Amino acid sequence: MKNRLYRIVPALLCCIALLGAYSCSTTKRLGKDDVRYTGVKKINITVPDSGKVPDFIKTDVNSTVEVDANQTTKVLGLPLPIPVGLWVYNNWNPDSKGIKGWAYKKLVKQPVLISDVRPQLRVKMIENKLDNQGYFRNSATYELDINKKNPKKAKIIYNVTTGPAYLIDSIEYLPDTCHLYHKIDSIALKSTYLRKGQRYSLDSLAAERTKVANSLRNTGYYFFRPEYMEYLADSTITRERIALRLTIARNVPAFALRRYKTGNVTVRLNRNEGGGTPDTFQTKRATVIQMMPSRLRKELIPECVTFREGRTFSVRDMNRTQTYLSRLGIFNYINIEPYPDTTSTAPVLNVDIDCTFDLPLEAGIEANVSSKSNSYLGPGLTLSLTNRNLFGGGEQLRVGLTGTYEWQTGRNSSSLFNSYELGINSALSIPRLLAPKFFPVSRRELNWTRFTLNADLLNRPHYFNMAQFSASMNYDWQLRRYYSYTFTPLKITFNKLMRTTATFDSIMAANRAVALSFRDQFIPQMAWSMVYDRAIDPDNLINVQTSIQEAGNVCWAIWRAFGEKGEKKLFGMPFSQFVKGTAQIVYSRRLTGDHWLVSRGYVGIAHAYGNASEVPYSEQFYVGGANSIRAFTVRSIGPGSYHAPDESVNSNFDQTGTFKFEFNVEYRFPIYGPLHGALFLDSGNVWLLKNDPERPGGQLRGSTFFKDLAVGTGAGLRFDIGMLVVRADLGVGIHAPYDTGKKGYYNMTSFKNSLAFHLAIGYPF
Numbered sequence: 001m002k003n004r005l006y007r008i009v010p011a012l013l014c015c016i017a018l019l020g021a022y023s024c025s026t027t028k029r030l031g032k033d034d035v036r037y038t039g040v041k042k043i044n045i046t047v048p049d050s051g052k053v054p055d056f057i058k059t060d061v062n063s064t065v066e067v068d069a070n071q072t073t074k075v076l077g078l079p080l081p082i083p084v085g086l087w088v089y090n091n092w093n094p095d096s097k098g099i100k101g102w103a104y105k106k107l108v109k110q111p112v113l114i115s116d117v118r119p120q121l122r123v124k125m126i127e128n129k130l131d132n133q134g135y136f137r138n139s140a141t142y143e144l145d146i147n148k149k150n151p152k153k154a155k156i157i158y159n160v161t162t163g164p165a166y167l168i169d170s171i172e173y174l175p176d177t178c179h180l181y182h183k184i185d186s187i188a189l190k191s192t193y194l195r196k197g198q199r200y201s202l203d204s205l206a207a208e209r210t211k212v213a214n215s216l217r218n219t220g221y222y223f224f225r226p227e228y229m230e231y232l233a234d235s236t237i238t239r240e241r242i243a244l245r246l247t248i249a250r251n252v253p254a255f256a257l258r259r260y261k262t263g264n265v266t267v268r269l270n271r272n273e274g275g276g277t278p279d280t281f282q283t284k285r286a287t288v289i290q291m292m293p294s295r296l297r298k299e300l301i302p303e304c305v306t307f308r309e310g311r312t313f314s315v316r317d318m319n320r321t322q323t324y325l326s327r328l329g330i331f332n333y334i335n336i337e338p339y340p341d342t343t344s345t346a347p348v349l350n351v352d353i354d355c356t357f358d359l360p361l362e363a364g365i366e367a368n369v370s371s372k373s374n375s376y377l378g379p380g381l382t383l384s385l386t387n388r389n390l391f392g393g394g395e396q397l398r399v400g401l402t403g404t405y406e407w408q409t410g411r412n413s414s415s416l417f418n419s420y421e422l423g424i425n426s427a428l429s430i431p432r433l434l435a436p437k438f439f440p441v442s443r444r445e446l447n448w449t450r451f452t453l454n455a456d457l458l459n460r461p462h463y464f465n466m467a468q469f470s471a472s473m474n475y476d477w478q479l480r481r482y483y484s485y486t487f488t489p490l491k492i493t494f495n496k497l498m499r500t501t502a503t504f505d506s507i508m509a510a511n512r513a514v515a516l517s518f519r520d521q522f523i524p525q526m527a528w529s530m531v532y533d534r535a536i537d538p539d540n541l542i543n544v545q546t547s548i549q550e551a552g553n554v555c556w557a558i559w560r561a562f563g564e565k566g567e568k569k570l571f572g573m574p575f576s577q578f579v580k581g582t583a584q585i586v587y588s589r590r591l592t593g594d595h596w597l598v599s600r601g602y603v604g605i606a607h608a609y610g611n612a613s614e615v616p617y618s619e620q621f622y623v624g625g626a627n628s629i630r631a632f633t634v635r636s637i638g639p640g641s642y643h644a645p646d647e648s649v650n651s652n653f654d655q656t657g658t659f660k661f662e663f664n665v666e667y668r669f670p671i672y673g674p675l676h677g678a679l680f681l682d683s684g685n686v687w688l689l690k691n692d693p694e695r696p697g698g699q700l701r702g703s704t705f706f707k708d709l710a711v712g713t714g715a716g717l718r719f720d721i722g723m724l725v726v727r728a729d730l731g732v733g734i735h736a737p738y739d740t741g742k743k744g745y746y747n748m749t750s751f752k753n754s755l756a757f758h759l760a761i762g763y764p765f
Contacts, residue, residue: 026083026111027152028090034152035114039069041145041155047162057162060129065158067117085109114144119156130162134200134242136235137163166200169241174248180257181248183219184229187212188246200242205231220259220312222338222349228252255340255347260313263341263348267301269294270356272332285309286353294357297393304328305353313338313349325355327446328394328431332358362386366761380404396429402456423456433475445478463504466518468618469494472525482534486527488549493523494573495616507654511694514654516614522575523616525551539590545583551619552577556610568611578615580606586765594676596668600765604660607689621660621686623710626758627765628662629682631712631731633756638686640708641697643738657686659700661709664765668718678716680729683709685737697738711735712756718763725763731756 027036043061045053088107096104123140130138140160147153171194174181188194191211193204206226213226232245248257265286270276276291283302290296304324306317318336325334333356341348366382384400402423427450433441434449441447451473458466472491478484497520500508508515527549535541552575559568567574582604589597606615625634637643639657662684671677685708687700697708716729733754740747748754 026086026090027150030111030113030152035144035146035154036111036152037067037069037114037117038147038153038155040065040067041157043158043160045160045162048164053162057130057133057135060133061126061158061160064125064129065119065122065156067112069112083109086111114154114156117156119158123158126158126160130160132202134166135162135164136166139163164240166235166240166242168194168196168198168200168244169238170196170243172243172245174246179259180216180221183216183221184212184246187215194244200233214315217315219314220261221256222260222313222315223253223256223258225256228256258347260340260347260349262307262309262311262313262317263344263350265305265307265309265351265353267305267353267355269296269301270354272357272359295360295389295392297391300328300393307351318351321353324446325353329396330358330360330389330394331355358388360387360389362388390428394431397426398429399426400424419458419460421456421458423454425452425454427452433477435475441477441479447477448475450474450476457498460504462501463507464500464518465498467496467498469496482532484531484533486529488525488527491523491525491527493525493616493618494521495523495618496520511654511692513614513688513690513692513694516612517617517620517656520573521612521616522570522573523551523619524555524570524575525549526554541588543584543586546581547583548579548581550579551575552611575611576608576616576619577611578606578608578619580604580615580619584765594670598666598668598765600662600664600666602660602662602684605689606658608658615658617656620656620658622656623660623662623684623686626727626729626760629684629710629712629731630680630714630729630758630764631682631733631754631756632710632736637710637737639695639698640685640687640700641704641737641739642695643736654695655686657698658689659687661685666764671717674719674721676718676720678718678729679713680716680731681711681713682731683711685710708737709735710737712754714756725761727758727760727763729758729760729764731758 030036043065045057045061047053047057085107086109088104089110092100092104092108094104094108095101119142123142126140127138130136130140138161140158142159143157145155145157147155171188173185173188176182176185188208191208193208198204209226209229209231212229213224216224228249230247230249232247234243234245235241237243267286267288269288269290271291271294276293279290279292281288281290281298283298285302285305285307288298288301304321306320306324307313318338322334322336325331333354335354337352337354338349339352341350362385364382364384364386366384367380380403382400382402384398386396386398388394388396390397402425403420405420430449431446432449433447452471454468454470456468458464458468470491470493472488475487475489476484495518497518508518527547529545529547532542532544534543555570555575556568556577569575582602584600584602586598586600591597604621606619606621608615622635623629623638624632624636628634629637635655638655642655644654662682664680664682664684666678666680668676668678687708688695688698689700691699697704711734712731713734714729714731716727718728719726732751733748733756735745736747740749742749
């Protein structure tokens with residue numbers, strides 16, 4: 001491999017040097033009067049009294065004159081330092097065949113000429129933009145900066161003088177002679193822009209006109225459009241000032257000036273396969289025509305329709321009804337069409353709502369693979385089947401089968417399968433809260449009640465088989481914008497060791513803390529979580545997730561109230577008692593275009609007390625893997641600086657903790673089409689809150705916290721087609737928190753052994 005690299009690198013350097021030598025030949029095929037455009041050299045913008053140039057003027061001017069000069073060729077999204085495409089255009093034969101012909105088509109870049117840029121037209125565009133921003137006494141010119149070494153190349157210099165900004169001096173509103181004029185005036189008077197002293201701007205005036213039209217459409221004037229309202233501007237009364245007058249455009253249709261009320265509302269429910277027999281029934285809010293046979297709870301449609309007969313018609317009601325019907329998840333087509341009632345003497349809009357049922361069943365499959373250079377390999381697969389309309393009210397029943405495997409290959413392999421995990425999970429989701437009326441909810445959002453029932457089997461052939469059964473009831477709702485909540489009033493989990501080996505029994509006998517975390521026990525829980533997800537602006541996104549859960553406290557209090565002392569049991573088995581909290585923040589910042597810098601911080605803590613001395617194994621934290629520290633496999637590091645002996649490499653079940661910290665930074669960038677790339681840096685570990693003599697170095701200590709952080713970096717590829725993201729990451733270890741036998745911060749035993757490859761579905765965070 002090294003010898004091959006030694007041959008390739010000099011060849012590449014020679015090619016680059018050769019292209020550099022011929023880089024001056026990028027004008028060879030130009031015509032006699034053609035001059036190649038090589039970019040904008042400078043933009044000179046002058047404002048009155050040598051004042052500061054406003055940012056919006058810089059943006060407008062730059063966007064107007066910005067033209068790609070074809071100076072570079074990009075490979076994998078990165079620009080080459082020389083104009084390869086232009087050199088190919090000028091020096092290769094376009095009629096070449098074979099590989100050279102293919103390379104010509106892929107690399108060639110035709111030169112951009114000054115005549116293509118049309119700078120005279122661009123200075124006119126600059127002047128028009130400045131006029132629209134209120135700078136009427138402006139001027140713009142350009143000049144060519146000819147390349148001294150090659151007169152067939154030139155840059156462009158733009159000179160712009162803005163002149164003074166014209167301000168609004170007065171505003172004359174519509175006469176208060178009818179409800180429509182009164183409404184327009186009241187909306188305009190509340191505007192923050194339509195004020196004396198504001199700079200005249202066509203864009204701002206257009207935005208205000210749109211706000212007025214949108215407000216009118218929510219107060220009965222459904223057919224009113226922004227272009228039906230006009231501004232008359234007069235700059236002759238006062239120097240550098242504008243007098244505005246609001247008017248209604250001529251020839252506006254009469255129906256657009258009418259205020260409509262809501263008439264009859266009709267909902268048509270069509271079968272996915274078409275056809276059927278119509279079944280019509282009347283509700284308080286709509287007439288429903290349902291094509292039979294089909295399944296629908298008759299109270300469902302009135303709950304989603306926000307129109308009221310006789311009430312002022314509002315576009316807001318259209319949008320809400322559309323949203324409420326869509327979020328049920330049972331329709332694949334929804335169309336709302338209002339139309340005038342020609343039989344009524346008053347202005348009335350009837351509403352037709354057409355809905356088509358979606359297919360009730362949906363199947364899904366998810367897969368991921370994780371492998372490491374130390375011969376560990378592990379695929380995972382999830383198969384699911386969902387009924388989206390079980391009882392006719394949007395109830396969703398999901399049943400899923402999951403399986404994950406890990407095996408060791410290579411010369412040190414001791415068995416084919418190291419471990420596997422099989423599970424079946426089911427969830428019934430009802431699109432409403434089955435909760436007391438005083439429960440705080442928002443009518444604008446869809447609220448869910450979920451019941452789950454799960455069973456999992458974990459097999460470690462050399463150690464144990466463990467079964468876990470769980471059932472829960474959850475409430476999911478939104479009370480405020482950006483905030484989502486989940487409350488679990490009851491979740492009960494049962495852990496059972498089905499089989500153990502002599503090796504596992506000896507390990508448990510030597511480590512009491514680990515043994516207690518594996519004991520058979522019930523875990524009765526109550527939990528609450530919150531998600532704050534918001535786009536602060538198009539360039540800044542933030543997602544915050546927090547959760548807190550407790551186990552056994554209610555049972556302990558009841559047992560204690562009845563005088564029960566000592567270890568308390570549920571159905572003849574001890575139940576666990578602990579508290580656990582987690583918090584995660586993901587912040588995404590757009591650098592430019594589709595280039596993002598995404599950072600993530602995670603903290604988790606769990607503490608057992610009362611009826612339990614250790615947090616159950618299934619509730620402890622671990623790190624490593626495709627969504628964690630990608631230079632290490634799952635449960636291969638921690639707690640703290642503890643590291644299992646090499647002869648116990650399979651016993652990573654003890655590499656969990658009760659405190660977890662992770663920090664990740666990832667730079668995401670486009671490469672070509674749906675193919676994206678990423679560079680990342682991950683760090684973190686788990687620790688124990690209580691000292692465990694069998695896991696030395698595992699306890700959380702401030703003095704060794706940073707030294708105990710595992711650190712890895714790497715690069716990845718993402719194939720993102722929107723609905724599906726396939727991700728491949730190659731992690732490289734930088735620092736292992738345990739003693740590897742090497743000194744210094746970089747203490748990996750070798751570069752080869754520090755590599756970890758992960759193939760997964762979806763982004764890591």
